[in-house]
Amino acid sequence: MPDDLISDAKEIVSNAISGVDPYNCIQKSVRKDGNFLYVGEKQFDLSSYENIYLIAFGKASVAMSRALEEILGDKLSDGCAVTKYAFVGPLKTVKVMEAGHPIPDENGVIAAKHISTFLRKTGPKDLVFFLISGGGSALMTLPRKNISLSDIVHLTDKLMQVGATIEEINAIRKHLSAVKGGGLAKMAYPSESISLILSDVVGDPLDVIASGPTVPDSSTFDDFQEIVTRYNLNLSSAVQGLLEDGLEGVVEDTPNHEDPIFQRCYHYLVGNNSLSLQEAGKRANELGYNTLLLTSSLTGEAREIAKVFASIAREERKNSEPLPLPACILAGGETTVLIRGKGQGGRCQEMALSFAIEAQGLEDILFLPAGTDGNDGPTDAAGAFADGYTIEKGRDLHIDVREMLQQNNSYEYFRELGDLLITGPTGTNVMDVYILLVK
Incomplete structure (x- = not known):
């Protein structure tokens, strides 16, 4: 050779990786001038918010958080970052939590519960930053009613074994977990939110990256059923029950673009392939x-x-x-x-x-x-x-x-x-x- x-x-590969360094991607996309914050071309008056919070999840969450900590300074009230084991690093204001990837583990459930509790204290005069990167879907899991972590792990493993695409895997994950498929946006409402996204998905569909926790969900329980049929998957009784309830309308589907919660959500892509x-x-x-x-x-x-x-x-x-x-x-x-x-x-x-x-x-x-x-x-x-x-x-x-x-x-x-x-x-x-x- x-x-x-x-x-x-x-x-060449080193340049490819450094070109999407998460810290630099945030620094290039967000700037602060006095009380005004600019994300891309959009302006935010920081003085109009009582509290500013940061929620980050994904393999790049620590570096992205560090960059935003520096930009916001003492304007940042509190925060939490969830990342993969060995991807940790020191942060000043933001609490760092570790969890499993690509297979979700109990620490991912603990992290999701912490974030869910965190968001409950936010109000209409607060601003929440969501920093989203690849791996976020596995790293933060909050099983819906009657679904266990083992149900999610087992089904995710099955999907990976049969060669399912990330879009297919995430369509199912979004319906098994309360934080995915617009779930975090729902929890943060009526706070205003800004999602800064580092894409790890082909074509950069925002509802697929990290299972789209802050954007309208384009997938439904019907899509869930179609994927199960396509790969001839055997479901646990709990997952089968949730799917049937979803198809019959007993369980509410994930929020779509018509939901008013998304009127207070802003999304910006900071980097991609x-x-x-x-x-x-x-x-x-x-x-x-x-x-x-x-x-x-x-x-x-x-x-x-x-x-x-x-x-x-x-x-x-x-x-x-x-x-x-x-x-x-x-x-x-x-x-x-x-x-x-x-x-x-x-x-x-x-x-x-x-x-x-x-x-x-x-x-x-x-x-x-x-x-x-x-x-x-x-x-x-x-x-x-x-x-x-x-x-x-x-x-x-x-x-x-x-x-x-x-x-x-x-x-x-x-x-x-x-x-x-x-x-x-x-x-x-x-x-x-x-x-x-x-x-």
Whole structure:
């Protein structure tokens, strides 16, 4: 594997991640001038509020909170930030709580109850900031009546195993938890609220990011039923009962755009995958590559998407198309993995391994799929490097690559080769970036 390509790929992915640093995203989006606060182009008179509160949740919540603490200064009355284990950091005014991700745990329930109690003390003359980032849906869970945490965990696990999209998973989460799908906006009403959002979802739909706790919900109990039918899911008696009550109108559906609570809610997108890819492209250009950004909305099964990148690498190597060499092809998004085995890995590592199989023998290429949060699946790797000789290296170590792929054991494969990308927790999360370099 060419050292110069590895070095270049590391610089490009580093720029992609730093380009969506949550602290910087808040600082660029929010400014204070005397008693006036500007979020984008909208102005708020801070002197008109009795109290200003901050509620943050997601992998980037600590960094986002730190930035807003600095901007608001002594105007900030109190706050709470919920983040993933190991993503913590010191804050002055805001209380930091840790919880489980991607599978919700009891600490996430405790955090949600704390926030629910917190919001009950707010009134019509208060302003509540919601700082929302990827992972927020799992990190803050408040089961609805008769639903247990184990019901939510079990169903979430099932959905992930069958390869359900984040939109499908969140549509169900929103109907199982009281804080999702506009739930927090409902709790905060009649306070005014500002939601500052770092997107980790393809297309940036606000009602999907962290399960849309402060925006109108476009999903319904009918959608819940359709997803259950599509994947032939077996539900617990409690979940089945809630679904039936929801379909019959016994249980109220999540609030939609007609609900008056949203008239006091303002939402602003501070960063997303597109911004990350733009920063990646800038660094690639500085390194001398001809650069093409394919899309920031890539979805599908990781193994199949890998074949597309392998075909692009082959075309570049043979015909210097679609770009003259040296070329850097960039894309972003979030793929899925159909779990077939009991190995360890993540969508980016699985994509890299599938790419390696398809690109065998190609020279002077490198493919790096990486999660911007630093954790690809339940591993300590952000992603993995693959080239035309990745399979040959594995063969020399007597590793059966196809068996590794069949068992979803990409982490172990790349660990043996020494080709994992380890960044540690980055403090941000805007899905994945895919970097293909051809010399």
